[in-house]
Every structure is written in structure tokens, then in C-alpha cells.
Amino acid sequence: MGSQAAWRLAARGAEVVGYDRFAPGHDRSAAGGETRIFRSAHFEDSRYVPLLKHADALWEELQRETGRELRRLTGCLLMGPAEHHQMRTVLESIAEHGLDHEVLDAELLAKRFGQFRLEEGDAAVLDRRAGFIRPELTIQSAVRHAEELGARIHRYTPVRTITPSGSGVEVHxxxxxxxxxxxVVTVGPWVNDLLPDLPWEVDIRRLINAWYVPTTDAWFGDERPAFIRTAPTHCYGLPSPDGVSVKLGLSRAVHLPVDDPNRLNRTVEPHELEIFTQLIEQYMPDLHPDPIRLSVFMEGYTESSRPLVGPLPGNDAVVLLAGFSGHGFKLSPAMGDIAADLALDGATPRPIEFLSTVNRTEA
Ligand SMILES: Cc1cc2nc3c(=O)[nH]c(=O)nc-3n(C[C@H](O)[C@H](O)[C@H](O)COP(=O)(O)OP(=O)(O)OC[C@H]3O[C@@H](n4cnc5c(N)ncnc54)[C@H](O)[C@@H]3O)c2cc1C
Structure with a gap:
């Protein structure tokens, strides 16, 4: 969020100074692991679709301006019980917004994507304006581009406090x-440390990604979609861009809490892999069940899973972007742009009421 906000603010001619606890592109927070899913359809809430459309246009713009392939549209397969509200939301958002998609029955899925198994009563939808984003390259490209536009970035410089100063702020x-x-505050899992009086709960969780090698060629054919299995056994995965392995991740329900983001436990215990092994057995039996790589990240979750976007209560000069609840990366250029609207104009024309910090009722 910070790299994109720096780009969008610098692009509008603002004088931008950024601070990062580490250096842009590191893997010690929520981003990293080479891939993130971009998708146009949303199974959580169709109100994200207009924001995803805005993000989509800005992804194209950032790619054009940096000359780098930050995102590749390989599609994303969404699979799960047809009657579950998440699959119904996917289909509703596709119909409402005219999204490019294909509905696949079990026979067609087996023919085109033999690596997946469906359960009785499952539906499968291929979101065609979807695929993978390269997170490290994106963050470094956005920061570098912001620097080309005049931004100054302080690396390895944690912000200790932000205090009001006249009509603005003082950053310490x-x-x-x-x-x-x-x-613009975009400190991810450190939000409770920097802003201890935040009136909303942001629950910091530890997320594991595991990489598995396929035993057949099905994963690396002409079509290489990312995938998401919705409830009840939520998981997601992406074929690695290097064609070697498939990265898997799990739902919020199984992530352990993080007491101190400065002391993230990056060791994955064997018992933590059992759920991955079960999912492989059940849904992707051609993945070899011994992982070749494991990584641990952190993310902040709000109670509703809707991020906090808008002014900090009590200090309108601070714009907060936090609690992206496992689904923020795809939105990040749009969020950076909205942060620029709010920081420069005090308002945004984008439909963020359902994410806004203004009149927010949840705990
Ligand atoms: C394993 C995993 C898989 C995910 N998959 C997807 C996906 O497929 N698609 C998707 O859209 N989203 C996905 N997400 C979510 C997405 O990655 C996050 O929502 C997004 O990275 C959040 O961005 P952020 O800027 O809020 O936080 P972060 O990415 O955590 O960045 C916070 C930054 O703030 C810096 N910082 C912290 N404290 C300070 C301080 N005091 N001073 C200065 N700098 C500070 C940190 O160094 C860091 O650079 C995933 C997340 C995880 C963890």
C-alpha cells in the first residue's frame, strides 16, 4: 500500500517522503513469496468489483510506465459448493458487472484442468480477467518510479510516532x-504498535505458504490459472512463474495469532503441514505431498475482513490504510490512489463507503 501511495502521490506532483522499517520488497510482513492472486470477481462482497476495476486500470498504467511485467493474466479458477453464498456472490458479481468468465462443469474441468478434483455439488468458474501479480517486483518498481518522480524514501527507518502539528503532522x-x-499510514501488521489507540480491532495473524512439486504435467500446460477453493475448506494456490512448483495457502480460520510483529515465528512445525497434506489428497492428488519450500508472513484482519480506509479518528491529517485481511494486494494501486485523493483533497470519488473509517460501526 505504501509503495503504491508513494507512486500515486508523486504522480500528482506532491512532495513525497516515505519511510520503511526494512527496505521495499522485503519478505518480513504481508508481501513476498513471488506471487499474489489478482481477480476481477469477488466471492466475499461484490462491492469490491468497482475498486478492482480501478485497480486493474492502474496495474496496466504502472506496467506501461515502468516497462515491467508486474502481472500476468492467466485466469483464476474459483471452485466450491454451488449453493454456498460465496459461490453465489461470485456468480452475482459476474452477472452484475459483466465480467469475462467461463462456467465449467465437472467434465470440462477434468478435460482442461485435470489437476483439480471437485466434490458432488461443487461449481467451477474461471475468472478470465485474473491471474498472478509479482509482489516484490511490483513494490520495488512502484517505489523506484515514485523516486523517479521525486519521492524520497528512507529505508530501514521505522516511524516511532506521528503527532499532530498545526493543521498537519510531525513524523518521528x-x-x-x-x-x-x-x-498516509500503511504499516500492515505494525498498525497496533504505531497507533495503539485505534478504535477498531486489527487481529495480526501468521500465514504459511507451502510450495509443492507436481507429479504430472497438468499444472504447467498452456493454461496456468491461479485457483481458490471457497468454503468450507478454503485454500488457494498458484503455479510458480518458474514452472517448478505450486504454491498453496490456507484460510484465515487456521492462522495463528502474532503477539509481537517484531518476533514472528518463521519456523513451520511438521504438524502445521497436515492440513496442506489433507487438501492435496482431497483436491489436488498429483502434487507430491512433501513441500520443497515453506515461508511465513503476517497480515492484519479486521472483524468484518473489510479493510480500514480513511482518516484516523481525531486527526484528519492522517490517512489510514490497514487490515487488508488477506486480500489487499490486488487492490493496492487503487488503494494508493484513494490515499492520494484523501491526503491531497480530503475526499475521494471512489465508492469506499463500505471500507471507510468514517461512521464505521464494527468493533
Ligand atoms: C501469505 C499471504 C498471501 C496473500 N495472498 C494474497 C493474494 O493472493 N491476493 C491479494 O490480493 N492479497 C493477498 N494477500 C494480502 C496482501 O498481501 C496484503 O493485504 C497486503 O500486502 C497488505 O499491504 P500493507 O501495505 O497493508 O501491509 P504490508 O505488505 O505488510 O506492508 C507494511 C509495510 O510497513 C512497513 N512498516 C511497518 N511498521 C513501520 C513503521 N513503524 N515505520 C515504517 N515502516 C513500517 C513494513 O516494513 C512493510 O514494508 C496475502 C497475504 C499473505 C500474508
Whole structure:
């Protein structure tokens, strides 16, 4: 979110100064692991679709301006019980917004994507304007582009506090303090540390990704869609861009809490892999069940899974982007643009009421 906000603000001619606890593109927070899913259809809430359309246009723009392939549209297969509200939301959002898609029955799925198994009563939908994003390349490209446009980025410089100063803010680091008209706060899992009085709960969780090698060629044919299995056994995966393995991840329900984001336990215990093994057996039996790589990340979840976007209560000069609840990366250029609207104009024309910090009722 921070790299995209820096790009969007610098693109509008604002004087931008960014701070990162580490350096852009690191793997010690929510981003990393080479891939993130982009999709146009939303199974959680169709109100995201207009924001995804805005993000989609900005993904294209950032690719054009940086000359790098940040995203590849290989499609995303959404699979799950046809009668479950998540699959119904997918189909509703596709119909409502005229999204490019294919509905596949079990026979067609087996023919085109033999790597997946469906359960009785499952539906499968291929979201065609979907695929994978390269997170590290994206973050570094957006930051570099912002720097080309005049932004200054302080690396390995954690912000300690942000205090009101006149109509603006003062940002404090170990190196001193700087004054600004506004601050955009995008500290991911550190949100409760930097803003301990936040009136909403952001629950920080530890997420595991595991990479598995296929025993057949099915995963790396001409079509290489990402996939999501919706409830009741939510999981997702992506064939690796290097054609070696398939990365799998799990639903929010199984992620352990993180007490201190500075002390993330990055060791994966064998028992934590059991759920991956079960999913492989049940839905993707041609993946060899011994992982070749494991990585651990962190993410902040709000109670509703809807991120917090908007002014910080009590200080309108601080724009907060937090609690992306496992689905923020695809939206990040749109969120950066919205943060630029809010920081520069105090309002945004984008439909963010359902995410806004203004008049938000959840705990
Ligand atoms: C395993 C995993 C898989 C995911 N898969 C997908 C997916 O397929 N598609 C999708 O759309 N989304 C996905 N997400 C979600 C997405 O990656 C996150 O929502 C997104 O990265 C959140 O961005 P952020 O900027 O809020 O936080 P982060 O990416 O965590 O970035 C926070 C930044 O703030 C910096 N920071 C922290 N504290 C300070 C401080 N005090 N001062 C200065 N800098 C600070 C950190 O160094 C870091 O660079 C996934 C997340 C995880 C963990």
C-alpha cells in the first residue's frame, strides 16, 4: 500500500517522503513469496468489483510506465459448493458487472484442468480477467518510479510516532522529526504498535505458504490459472512463474495469532503441514505431498475482513490504510490512489463507503 501511495502521490506532483522499517520488497510482513492472486470477481462482497476495476486500470498504467511485467493474466479458477453464498456472490458479481468468465462443469474441468478434483455439488468458474501479480517486483518498481518522480524514501527507518502539528503532522524516527501536511499510514501488521489507540480491532495473524512439486504435467500446460477453493475448506494456490512448483495457502480460520510483529515465528512445525497434506489428497492428488519450500508472513484482519480506509479518528491529517485481511494486494494501486485523493483533497470519488473509517460501526 505504501509503495503504491508513494507512486500515486508523486504522480500528482506532491512532495513525497516515505519511510520503511526494512527496505521495499522485503519478505518480513504481508508481501513476498513471488506471487499474489489478482481477480476481477469477488466471492466475499461484490462491492469490491468497482475498486478492482480501478485497480486493474492502474496495474496496466504502472506496467506501461515502468516497462515491467508486474502481472500476468492467466485466469483464476474459483471452485466450491454451488449453493454456498460465496459461490453465489461470485456468480452475482459476474452477472452484475459483466465480467469475462467461463462456467465449467465437472467434465470440462477434468478435460482442461485435470489437476483439480471437485466434490458432488461443487461449481467451477474461471475468472478470465485474473491471474498472478509479482509482489516484490511490483513494490520495488512502484517505489523506484515514485523516486523517479521525486519521492524520497528512507529505508530501514521505522516511524516511532506521528503527532499532530498545526493543521498537519510531525513524523518521528530515531533520526529526528519532519513536518508534513498529511501522513498516509500503511504499516500492515505494525498498525497496533504505531497507533495503539485505534478504535477498531486489527487481529495480526501468521500465514504459511507451502510450495509443492507436481507429479504430472497438468499444472504447467498452456493454461496456468491461479485457483481458490471457497468454503468450507478454503485454500488457494498458484503455479510458480518458474514452472517448478505450486504454491498453496490456507484460510484465515487456521492462522495463528502474532503477539509481537517484531518476533514472528518463521519456523513451520511438521504438524502445521497436515492440513496442506489433507487438501492435496482431497483436491489436488498429483502434487507430491512433501513441500520443497515453506515461508511465513503476517497480515492484519479486521472483524468484518473489510479493510480500514480513511482518516484516523481525531486527526484528519492522517490517512489510514490497514487490515487488508488477506486480500489487499490486488487492490493496492487503487488503494494508493484513494490515499492520494484523501491526503491531497480530503475526499475521494471512489465508492469506499463500505471500507471507510468514517461512521464505521464494527468493533
Ligand atoms: C501469505 C499471504 C498471501 C496473500 N495472498 C494474497 C493474494 O493472493 N491476493 C491479494 O490480493 N492479497 C493477498 N494477500 C494480502 C496482501 O498481501 C496484503 O493485504 C497486503 O500486502 C497488505 O499491504 P500493507 O501495505 O497493508 O501491509 P504490508 O505488505 O505488510 O506492508 C507494511 C509495510 O510497513 C512497513 N512498516 C511497518 N511498521 C513501520 C513503521 N513503524 N515505520 C515504517 N515502516 C513500517 C513494513 O516494513 C512493510 O514494508 C496475502 C497475504 C499473505 C500474508
Amino acid at each position: 524516527t530515531n533520526a529526528g522529526a519532519e513536518k508534513f501536511d498529511a501522513a
